[in-house]
Amino acid sequence: MIQIYPAESRFTANHGWLQTxxxxxxxxxxxxNNLQFGPLRVLNDDFVxxxxxxxxxxxxxxxxxxxxxxxQLKHQDSTGGSEVLRPGEIQRMTAGTGVVHSEFNPSDTExxxxxxxxxxxxxxxxxxxxxxxxxxxxxMKNKLLPVVSNRIKSDNIAxxxxxxxxxxxxxxxxxxxxxxxxxxxxIFLFVIEGALTLNGQTRMNKRDSARITExxxxxxxxNADAHFMLIDLP
Numbered sequence: 001m002i003q004i005y006p007a008e009s010r011f012t013a014n015h016g017w018l019q020t021x022x023x024x025x026x027x028x029x030x031x032x033n034n035l036q037f038g039p040l041r042v043l044n045d046d047f048v049x050x051x052x053x054x055x056x057x058x059x060x061x062x063x064x065x066x067x068x069x070x071x072q073l074k075h076q077d078s079t080g081g082s083e084v085l086r087p088g089e090i091q092r093m094t095a096g097t098g099v100v101h102s103e104f105n106p107s108d109t110e111x112x113x114x115x116x117x118x119x120x121x122x123x124x125x126x127x128x129x130x131x132x133x134x135x136x137x138x139x140m141k142n143k144l145l146p147v148v149s150n151r152i153k154s155d156n157i158a159x160x161x162x163x164x165x166x167x168x169x170x171x172x173x174x175x176x177x178x179x180x181x182x183x184x185x186x187i188f189l190f191v192i193e194g195a196l197t198l199n200g201q202t203r204m205n206k207r208d209s210a211r212i213t214e215x216x217x218x219x220x221x222x223n224a225d226a227h228f229m230l231i232d233l234p
Contacts, residue, residue, distance in 0.1 A: 001214055002198055007207030010045070017052040021045040023190075023209055037211050038186045038233040039162050042118035045207065047111055048073075053104030059095035061126075063119040063160050065148055066091040066103070067168075067229075069192060071112030077101035081130035085114070089134050090147045092158040096126035115190075115229070121161045122150075133158045140168050142175050144230060151232075167230045171196075171222035179218045179230060186233040187212035194226030 010021040011029035023043040073085045078100040105112040135147045148158045148166040189210040196204045
């Protein structure tokens with residue numbers, strides 16, 4: 001089954017310094033029928049104004065992944081991690097037993113747009129940790145490039161404490177990529193830019209998402225140049 005969630009179905013809020021859209025229940029938005037998809041608990045699409053950000057705040061027992069789409073994001077946390085994240089880089093933080101972190105737009109002129117995802121970990125009480133990985137943006141042209149995984153091991157892939165793989169892809173118009181899914185697993189797909197058709201019939205546009213179950217072969221065709229994220233989930 002392929003269930004489409006249009007971009008406009010997301011909860012949105014404008015806080016002045018922050019414009020945000022939530023794909024799942026988060027903060028002031030609560031829908032008991034939209035809490036998670038497998039271990040995927042949060043997908044926030046955030047636009048943060050220059051010289052603004054999220055002050056120090058705590059997390060625990062969550063795997064947190066951040067992907068910058070435009071601009072730059074400065075991260076600091078109580079494990080000692082301190083980095084600036086830019087397009088072409090991925091960040092994974094294990095909150096585990098407890099961590100305090102902040103996220104800030106260090107530019108005084110440019111807005112930052114980033115995706116933040118939270119995944120429930122495979123176990124509670126993990127040791128907090130942080131890593132940032134650069135990935136080859138050219139390597140995702142008309143391909144699915146794994147950038148975060150528990151299942152695929154590579155120095156260029158961020159490790160996560162959950163049985164999942166997050167792929168990024170940029171597909172040229174009229175080109176197709178395919179994904180073969182194992183039985184009893186899920187696929188989550190999010191269109192960052194452009195337009196796609198799934199299995200020749202289901203159309204998706206910018207910022208639409210799909211929650212997919214019981215589909216073993218997924219054919220993804222770009223109707224226009226497209227940038228998307230695909231997550232293989234238990």
